[in-house]
Amino acid sequence: MKKIWLAGMIAIWATGAMAHSPLDETRPESGTVVGEMPSEILMNFKGDIRLTRVTITHAEKHSMDMDLGAQNTFMQEFALPMHDMGAGGYTVEWRGLGADGHVLSGSFSFSVE
Amino acid sequence: MIWPDGFALAVMATKFALYLGVLGAAGTVMAALMFRLERTRALAGGFAIVGAGAALFDFSLRGGNLAGEMSGMIDPEMLGLLWSTSVGTALLLRLCGLGLLITGLFMARAGPWVSVVGGVIAIFSFLQVGHISARDTTLLDLALTLHLLAIALWIGILVPLKRLTYAAQSYAMAADVGHRFGVVASVTVPALILVGGYMGYQLVGSFSALVGSGYGQALIIKAVLFAALLGLGALNKLRFVPALRIGDPAAATHLRNSIRVEGLIILGILGVSAILTSNLALPL
Numbered sequence: 001m002k003k004i005w006l007a008g009m010i011a012i013w014a015t016g017a018m019a020h021s022p023l024d025e026t027r028p029e030s031g032t033v034v035g036e037m038p039s040e041i042l043m044n045f046k047g048d049i050r051l052t053r054v055t056i057t058h059a060e061k062h063s064m065d066m067d068l069g070a071q072n073t074f075m076q077e078f079a080l081p082m083h084d085m086g087a088g089g090y091t092v093e094w095r096g097l098g099a100d101g102h103v104l105s106g107s108f109s110f111s112v113e
Numbered sequence: 114m115i116w117p118d119g120f121a122l123a124v125m126a127t128k129f130a131l132y133l134g135v136l137g138a139a140g141t142v143m144a145a146l147m148f149r150l151e152r153t154r155a156l157a158g159g160f161a162i163v164g165a166g167a168a169l170f171d172f173s174l175r176g177g178n179l180a181g182e183m184s185g186m187i188d189p190e191m192l193g194l195l196w197s198t199s200v201g202t203a204l205l206l207r208l209c210g211l212g213l214l215i216t217g218l219f220m221a222r223a224g225p226w227v228s229v230v231g232g233v234i235a236i237f238s239f240l241q242v243g244h245i246s247a248r249d250t251t252l253l254d255l256a257l258t259l260h261l262l263a264i265a266l267w268i269g270i271l272v273p274l275k276r277l278t279y280a281a282q283s284y285a286m287a288a289d290v291g292h293r294f295g296v297v298a299s300v301t302v303p304a305l306i307l308v309g310g311y312m313g314y315q316l317v318g319s320f321s322a323l324v325g326s327g328y329g330q331a332l333i334i335k336a337v338l339f340a341a342l343l344g345l346g347a348l349n350k351l352r353f354v355p356a357l358r359i360g361d362p363a364a365a366t367h368l369r370n371s372i373r374v375e376g377l378i379i380l381g382i383l384g385v386s387a388i389l390t391s392n393l394a395l396p397l
Contacts, residue, residue: 050194053181095181101200101242103178 022046022098023106030108037112040079041066041092048074049104051096058085066092074099087112120177121391127171128387133268133380134164135207135239136261138214139232140269143262146225147297148290150273154218157228161211164235168207175200203241210235236261253315256308263301264382267342270294271376278369284357291354291368298346309339328389335385342378345371 027042028034041056051071057063066080074097088111095105137160145153175195177186185191195201213231217224239261240254274294277287313323313332323329349371356364 052179052191052194055181093181095179097179097194097198099198101195101198101203103175105178105181 028110130167136265140265142228144269206238288357295350
């Protein structure tokens with residue numbers, strides 16, 4: 001009986017296991033290939049957010065925390081300086097606090113030729 | 114199938130304990146006051162301690178989630194940031210409310226009232242965070258408050274009523290409490306259905322979203338469980354309690370078993386609620 005309960009609960013969880021996606025647009029855009037290494041990553045959110053951590057991973061190997069600067073208010077647009085880690089695929093993972101107290105997170109990827 | 118990681122499971126388990134603790138504590142003191150129940154101090158205190166512990170751990174887990182690593186759970190910067198939002202307000206209301214509830218348990222005359230006020234404050238915390246609070250409408254807030262108070266009372270009556278079914282000398286009291294709860298439930302249950310339906314409609318919005326989204330499906334499971342609870346409640350009200358009133362000893366056993374199953378169903382409803390509020394996004 002307990003196992004059935006647990007399996008049922010996990011199934012419900014899995015069918016909708018997705019976070020809120022409040023990211024409006026990014027530059028570079030998600031899924032695109034760009035010719036030149038961008039000097040910064042732009043993120044534009046639908047609502048006010050306070051970013052707490054952004055990591056960037058190059059070629060699924062090298063990962064580093066991006067410099068969030070001295071931001072201490074809730075805002076919608078962020079420009080984070082980018083380090084040149086060479087050509088290849090990049091994945092940016094971000095998380096932060098929405099103004100309503102919700103923890104938000106997400107990721108997007110792009111490639112540099 | 115995606116398996117939830119340990120962190121997500123911890124978030125859900127904590128929410129489950131939070132709901133059970135806060136609603137159980139508030140419901141027990143409300144039931145004790147309404148039905149003049151005795152020996153409920155340890156039960157209400159136990160629920161309140163579980164609720165307060167879960168409230169603190171839930172806050173800490175949010176810190177971990179915010180930082181993206183375990184160390185965030187005790188990171189003053191992350192926790193300070195959370196404290197400045199409605200999540201901090203909710204924690205404050207929970208701790209103050211449950212503290213007041215426990216204080217009331219040790220006071221004489223006005224004690225039960227103090228405890229009930231504390232319980233209502235703790236329940237009020239659920240209006241601060243979540244999908245309902247994000248909508249910012251007074252009607253939805255009122256609906257959620259009624260919903261939580263009604264289900265809390267149901268949770269609160271179960272253990273004390275079950276206790277009364279064990280000894281023959283308390284059968285009359287059990288029948289009396291069962292009967293009076295039945296009278297109260299004939300008002301609160303339709304209210305639960307109405308406000309539950311209203312909140313569900315406001316949050317989900319359409320039939321296709323109800324059957325097509327994880328959130329909607331979980332809501333359906335919650336409604337099915339509630340229907341089962343309703344069936345048992347009706348059975349108690351119409352069969353077992355009247356039989357117990359005329360002194361049928363077999364009715365005590367039936368009522369006890371029915372209460373046991375009701376308890377399991379309520380745990381299921383709280384479990385689904387914990388999943389609804391921790392992992393499922395509302396349909397867009």
